[in-house]
Amino acid sequence: MAGDGGVYRLRCSLLGHEQDVRGITRGLFPEGGFVSVSRDRTARLWTPDGSGKMESSGGSPVESHWDDLRPRGKLFPIWGKAKRPGTAWPGDYDGSHPCFLNRGFTEMHCMRGHSNFVSCVCIIPPSDLYPRGLIATGGNDHNICVFTVDNTAPLYVLKGHTNTVCSLSSGKFGTLLSGSWDTTCKVWLNDRCMMTLQGHTAAIWAVKILPEQGLMLTGSADKTIKLWKAGRCERTYAGHEDCVRGLAILSEMEFLSCSNDASVRRWHISGECLHVYYGHTNYIYSVSVFPHCKDFITTGEDRSLRIWKQGECVQTIRLPAQSVWCCCVLDNDDIVVGASDGIIRVFTKSLERTASAEEIQAFENELSQASIDPKTGDLGDINADDLPGKEHLKDPGMRDGQTRLIKDNGKVEAYQWSVSEGRWIKIGDVVGSSGGTQQTSGKVLFEGKEYDYVFTIDVNESGPSYKLPYNISDDPWLTAYNFLQKNDLNPMFLDQVAKFIIDNTKGQAPLNTNTEFSDPFTGAGRYVPGSSSLSNTAPAADPFTGAGRYVPGSASNVVAPVGGHDPYTGMGAYQSAKAENIYFPKKDAVTFDQANPTQILGKLKELNGNAAEEQKLTEDDLIILEKLLSATCNTSAEMPTAQQIQTLWKAINWPEDIVFPALDILRLSVRHPIVNENFCGEKAHVQFIHLLLKFLNPQGKPANQLLALRALCNCFVSQAGQKLLMEQRDEIMTQAIEVKSGNNKNVHIALATLTLNYAVCLHKVNNIEGKAQCLSVISTVMEVVKDLEAVFRLLVALGTLISDDKNAVQLAKSLGVDSQIKKYVSVSEPAKVKECCRFVLNLL
Numbered sequence: 001m002a003g004d005g006g007v008y009r010l011r012c013s014l015l016g017h018e019q020d021v022r023g024i025t026r027g028l029f030p031e032g033g034f035v036s037v038s039r040d041r042t043a044r045l046w047t048p049d050g051s052g053k054m055e056s057s058g059g060s061p062v063e064s065h066w067d068d069l070r071p072r073g074k075l076f077p078i079w080g081k082a083k084r085p086g087t088a089w090p091g092d093y094d095g096s097h098p099c100f101l102n103r104g105f106t107e108m109h110c111m112r113g114h115s116n117f118v119s120c121v122c123i124i125p126p127s128d129l130y131p132r133g134l135i136a137t138g139g140n141d142h143n144i145c146v147f148t149v150d151n152t153a154p155l156y157v158l159k160g161h162t163n164t165v166c167s168l169s170s171g172k173f174g175t176l177l178s179g180s181w182d183t184t185c186k187v188w189l190n191d192r193c194m195m196t197l198q199g200h201t202a203a204i205w206a207v208k209i210l211p212e213q214g215l216m217l218t219g220s221a222d223k224t225i226k227l228w229k230a231g232r233c234e235r236t237y238a239g240h241e242d243c244v245r246g247l248a249i250l251s252e253m254e255f256l257s258c259s260n261d262a263s264v265r266r267w268h269i270s271g272e273c274l275h276v277y278y279g280h281t282n283y284i285y286s287v288s289v290f291p292h293c294k295d296f297i298t299t300g301e302d303r304s305l306r307i308w309k310q311g312e313c314v315q316t317i318r319l320p321a322q323s324v325w326c327c328c329v330l331d332n333d334d335i336v337v338g339a340s341d342g343i344i345r346v347f348t349k350s351l352e353r354t355a356s357a358e359e360i361q362a363f364e365n366e367l368s369q370a371s372i373d374p375k376t377g378d379l380g381d382i383n384a385d386d387l388p389g390k391e392h393l394k395d396p397g398m399r400d401g402q403t404r405l406i407k408d409n410g411k412v413e414a415y416q417w418s419v420s421e422g423r424w425i426k427i428g429d430v431v432g433s434s435g436g437t438q439q440t441s442g443k444v445l446f447e448g449k450e451y452d453y454v455f456t457i458d459v460n461e462s463g464p465s466y467k468l469p470y471n472i473s474d475d476p477w478l479t480a481y482n483f484l485q486k487n488d489l490n491p492m493f494l495d496q497v498a499k500f501i502i503d504n505t506k507g508q509a510p511l512n513t514n515t516e517f518s519d520p521f522t523g524a525g526r527y528v529p530g531s532s533s534l535s536n537t538a539p540a541a542d543p544f545t546g547a548g549r550y551v552p553g554s555a556s557n558v559v560a561p562v563g564g565h566d567p568y569t570g571m572g573a574y575q576s577a578k579a580e581n582i583y584f585p586k587k588d589a590v591t592f593d594q595a596n597p598t599q600i601l602g603k604l605k606e607l608n609g610n611a612a613e614e615q616k617l618t619e620d621d622l623i624i625l626e627k628l629l630s631a632t633c634n635t636s637a638e639m640p641t642a643q644q645i646q647t648l649w650k651a652i653n654w655p656e657d658i659v660f661p662a663l664d665i666l667r668l669s670v671r672h673p674i675v676n677e678n679f680c681g682e683k684a685h686v687q688f689i690h691l692l693l694k695f696l697n698p699q700g701k702p703a704n705q706l707l708a709l710r711a712l713c714n715c716f717v718s719q720a721g722q723k724l725l726m727e728q729r730d731e732i733m734t735q736a737i738e739v740k741s742g743n744n745k746n747v748h749i750a751l752a753t754l755t756l757n758y759a760v761c762l763h764k765v766n767n768i769e770g771k772a773q774c775l776s777v778i779s780t781v782m783e784v785v786k787d788l789e790a791v792f793r794l795l796v797a798l799g800t801l802i803s804d805d806k807n808a809v810q811l812a813k814s815l816g817v818d819s820q821i822k823k824y825v826s827v828s829e830p831a832k833v834k835e836c837c838r839f840v841l842n843l844l
Helices: 357-368 390-394 476-486 491-504 597-608 619-632 642-651 660-669 673-680 685-694 702-715 719-727 729-741 745-765 768-782 788-802 806-814 817-826 831-843
Strands: 004-014 021-026 034-038 042-048 053-055 061-063 105-112 118-124 134-139 144-148 156-158 165-170 175-180 184-189 192-198 204-209 215-220 224-229 232-238 244-249 254-259 263-268 273-278 284-289 296-300 304-309 312-318 324-329 335-339 344-350 403-408 411-418 423-430 444-446 449-451 453-458 465-470
Touching: 004 105, 004 312, 004 357, 021 335, 034 118, 034 335, 042 118, 042 134, 134 165, 134 175, 175 204, 175 215, 184 204, 184 215, 215 244, 224 244, 254 284, 254 296, 263 284, 296 324, 296 335, 304 324, 304 335, 312 423, 357 423, 390 403, 403 423, 453 491, 465 476, 465 491, 476 491, 476 817, 491 817, 491 831, 597 619, 597 660, 619 642, 619 660, 642 660, 642 673, 660 702, 673 685, 673 702, 673 719, 685 702, 685 719, 685 729, 702 719, 702 729, 702 745, 719 729, 719 745, 729 745, 729 768, 745 768, 745 788, 768 788, 768 806, 768 817, 788 806, 788 817, 788 831, 817 831
Parallel strands: 021 118, 021 324, 118 165, 165 204, 204 244, 244 284, 284 324
Antiparallel strands: 004 344, 021 034, 034 042, 042 105, 053 061, 118 134, 134 144, 144 156, 165 175, 175 184, 184 192, 204 215, 215 224, 224 232, 244 254, 254 263, 263 273, 284 296, 296 304, 304 312, 324 335, 335 344, 403 411, 411 423, 444 449, 453 465
């Protein structure tokens, strides 16, 4: 075209959004405009200057004007720093300053409707009912808002997703496709959900509707892309090594994908990967195609916009913002980019639309003042002593976008080669992890105080750069929490920020004076079959007996292991402040061993007297059960006999209103290998499982539910029991989870322990299907439990499942378990809950 300069230069910088610009799309009306969305919970419609007037739905004219620049100032002034709306410009504007001669775009509407961050946007094509089309936005509030182009309030809101809606695409006939962190996609027509696409195992970050009717693409954090037709998955594309973040359509037969693995892939719809493009040095967040050709642009976490022609990166444009989230190409080939500094920048090849020399210089000044963390860019390992001085910049670069480091007056500066300019352009000062002025004390000065570290934090999913001061004597999780609160950041980033602190303090932590190791499950008095720790002379307090009263499930009952305090409750609770993870992966099953045999037998005899004649146990039967209890509790040298086991079977078939003491004997006896083999072996296992599942009826007695769950937990101590419970896993877990809705904390603890024991077995066999089921149970139970002991055991189960298993980590994230457990980081007592929670979040 006439006036085409061949390379892209700044056209204008637009202010208006107050936080990260997360999504941008080309608009249909007004012509030449676009729509942007932001973490500031708004969507904004921009129109090019000189586009004239439009009529609102009421018929009154809506004018593009600049009557009030102070509250609505949108252009990047030449004074060097971006101005936020509502602040004063440097001096009164008289209309003569050169930075306003090329105004570029005007904000026509600021649309509001979301209660949380807005993540994505797309245009729904015109229809007979809406000839100017509609604007759809998705947000962290799980909703989709649909706007007309002439109204700032939503026309309607689509509800149905259970987590953030992070990608939208429109098709023919008003079809809208949405992708969400809840691992599903939904197909909408007008204001109704017509279909839900399920198949991905992690968050869905990108969706596109192909030109051919009925074909849809979805890209996910599970590293795959799926092709859907009529609601069925037709094909899965595998190749990316990390989350798929963006998709773009080249033709009916080809498409592009970009990923956190810093690559772009071109695919044929048949499944073949036609080409892999490399150029970015960090996550690639978006890809957009030029009209009428296969050239494209990309943006990413390396502070860059990259322009690709015929498969080659022909131009790299650095921005003074760490995260360049989104981009789109306008009909005139101008490029619009949104970033973590909240500024929208437009780049053009047109000489007529290029910004003035002063504006471009202001942009370069802003870029040169940026601080670059070498960990997030393409700078590699830096040894300042080996760097050359400014004379190194006399030599021309080899390619556009090439980076060169020099040392000038003790500072490390980064420059980028511009082919079009024929010169090196400074893109920032390279800083270490501290990001502050180093003091002679070895501390870093920040806001008038000295710290061991002052980090630059870039919250990858939606946050700009912030300074985070930290001393090694501080609690990293508390520091992370306070940091997020101070900067009004989403608490979902707690684990990322805390992990960043932990990873970058090289393991330094306050000295721990507690050198004693204590297992949080077993303590000093853990029951070990074959030991003599459980005796009649010093019986442990059973949670059902209390002051001589046998009442299963009583809230006043406290479990105390023999020989020491219980590590879960009260005085003996685990209090270690060790930095090492002693909680998971758990290697052995957790059992319920504490008992007072005298009290159990006393209650059995009492209820036996009230039983029907045909169900009563004889005096000989009671003696047999007493001997069985003595043998399995290791208070005698006798081994369980077949007669004792048969008598126990008779007792546990009592009516539900009197069976609980017999179930308690079963709970203790099944720990013995002989009893375990007899009940869980091939001969009787079906009857045994069906009997226990009968007691897990949600309408049943809580005492029976509790003791049946504890008996199942204790079955895991022997190989026969493990084998049986793993074979019957689906039926057992499906039935067990039905008792979650009650308020009995002891039942919740037993349910959490059963889940934990399954996690132990699944960790050993690495069964991803079983892990998915177990993670689903954890997520479900976490919603209802209130008791911190139950929470603790669920946390250990979660940590055990995801340890050394990236797929399980993705599954856990896709279920939103990480957001469910974050609240337990702030629990003060027992300490093991918050410590275990931190270790789990560190994995997630």
